[in-house]
Amino acid sequence: MASRMRFSSLTERISGEGSRAWEIHVRAIARRRRGDDIILLSIGDPDFATPPSIVDGCIESLKAGNTHYTAMAGEPALRGAIARFHASISGTTCTPDRVVVFHGAQNALFSAVICLLDRDEEIIVPEPMYVTYEAVIGASGARMVTVPCPAESGFHPDLDAFAAAITPRTRAVLLNTPNNPTGVVLTRNELSVISDLCHQHDLWLICDEVYATLVFEGQHVSPAALAGMAERSVIINSLSKSHAMTGWRLGWTVSPPELAAHLETLALCMHYGCPGFIQDAGAMALSREPVECAAIKAELRARRDLVCGRLSRVRGLRCSRPEAGMFVMVDVRDTGIPAFEFASDLLETEGVAVLPADAFGASARGHLRVGLTSHRASLADACDRIERYTGSI
Numbered sequence: 379m380a381s382r383m384r385f386s387s388l389t390e391r392i393s394g395e396g397s398r399a400w401e402i403h404v405r406a407i408a409r410r411r412r413g414d415d416i417i418l419l420s421i422g423d424p425d426f427a428t429p430p431s432i433v434d435g436c437i438e439s440l441k442a443g444n445t446h447y448t449a450m451a452g453e454p455a456l457r458g459a460i461a462r463f464h465a466s467i468s469g470t471t472c473t474p475d476r477v478v479v480f481h482g483a484q485n486a487l488f489s490a491v492i493c494l495l496d497r498d499e500e501i502i503v504p505e506p507m508y509v510t511y512e513a514v515i516g517a518s519g520a521r522m523v524t525v526p527c528p529a530e531s532g533f534h535p536d537l538d539a540f541a542a543a544i545t546p547r548t549r550a551v552l553l554n555t556p557n558n559p560t561g562v563v564l565t566r567n568e569l570s571v572i573s574d575l576c577h578q579h580d581l582w583l584i585c586d587e588v589y590a591t592l593v594f595e596g597q598h599v600s601p602a603a604l605a606g607m608a609e610r611s612v613i614i615n616s617l618s619k620s621h622a623m624t625g626w627r628l629g630w631t632v633s634p635p636e637l638a639a640h641l642e643t644l645a646l647c648m649h650y651g652c653p654g655f656i657q658d659a660g661a662m663a664l665s666r667e668p669v670e671c672a673a674i675k676a677e678l679r680a681r682r683d684l685v686c687g688r689l690s691r692v693r694g695l696r697c698s699r700p701e702a703g704m705f706v707m708v709d710v711r712d713t714g715i716p717a718f719e720f721a722s723d724l725l726e727t728e729g730v731a732v733l734p735a736d737a738f739g740a741s742a743r744g745h746l747r748v749g750l751t752s753h754r755a756s757l758a759d760a761c762d763r764i765e766r767y768t769g770s771i
């Protein structure tokens with residue numbers, strides 16, 4: 379009898395719908411490798427180089443021999459720099475014992491969820507949401523309960539639905555502000571209502587803030603800044619987006635020290651420390667902000683204006699103007715073509731790769747997520763191609 383390979387139930391829980399979102403992206407990459415003229419706007423990794431001062435800092439650290447094991451929660455210099463950075467963007471005070479360093483925000487988020495949730499408990503997540511959340515929560519065995527952020531409300535959360543979603547099994551809320559894919563920045567009022575619910579029902583609040591420094595209008599508010607919330611919040615952040623360091627894999631959690639101690643233990647048994655030369659570069663990046671960071675933000679804003687300006691003139695398309703981040707949501711419902719088909723045909727006929735936003739949640743049905751990840755001339759070309767395709771429907 380043939381033996382059947384057996385895997386843990388976790389392997390099933392981490393393979394969700396989210397993976398379909400990348401189908402268009404994977405096809406686009408394959409075509410580009412074959413030499414086709416493809417404009418890749420399907421992934422959140424812009425064409426900006428990591429600022430040279432950060433690269434130099436890393437090389438110096440390597441040359442100085444910083445190639446050994448490091449402290450599990452992160453080296454003191456980096457934890458201190460992160461605490462100061464978090465304090466400055468949230469307007470709070472923060473001490474290094476609240477900080478644990480991870481391999482990017484993704485790894486930090488996974489760790490926080492694993493340390494907070496047990497099987498069959500519930501976590502409330504507004505959708506549209508970043509596609510990996512489902513699998514991360516699946517890994518913990520907890521149940522994800524979604525709350526809509528309807529397109530008609532500018533993708534802001536339905537707060538009544540939020541309150542109604544709470545059950546005796548609810549343990550936590552997971553927010554992402556500014557949001558990927560919508561670019562929405564949650565208001566102080568929205569965060570206050572959600573924080574009050576957390577107090578009333580004794581819930582943790584996990585907040586993914588990887589786009590916090592890329593806000594074009596309005597102001598990023600961290601829930602950790604609201605009265606009493608630092609003691610029940612886990613803030614997730616990284617250098618990936620703010621410092622064009624996606625490939626360096628450097629992120630962190632900011633949480634109450636008691637949770638930080640558990641996160642440190644998880645770091646020990648999961649990755650055993652982040653490379654010291656990367657931590658040195660990260661500490662430098664946060665202590666002396668490279669001039670390129672402001673330029674990255676200004677360029678993303680100019681790209682947003684270009685894409686929104688161009689696509690809002692195309693008949694059949696409607697553009698939501700993001701307040702932050704690196705994506706524009708384009709409503710294609712008036713064309714009568716479902717978003718997946720639209721994105722798929724657009725790639726085939728015009729060589730532009732964007733993601734059907736349905737994969738981010740039901741509220742994004744009929745939308746495309748266009749990444750502001752390529753330079754302006756290339757984005758203008760992509761807009762021409764999108765207009766030509768839309769005109770041909």
Ligand SMILES: Cc1ncc(COP(=O)(O)O)c(C=O)c1O
Pocket residue numbers: 422481482483484485508554557558586588615616617618624628629
């Ligand atoms: C909302 C959100 N959270 C987390 C991540 C992962 O970030 P990191 O590269 O720091 O792991 C991304 C990456 O696109 C993201 O958009």
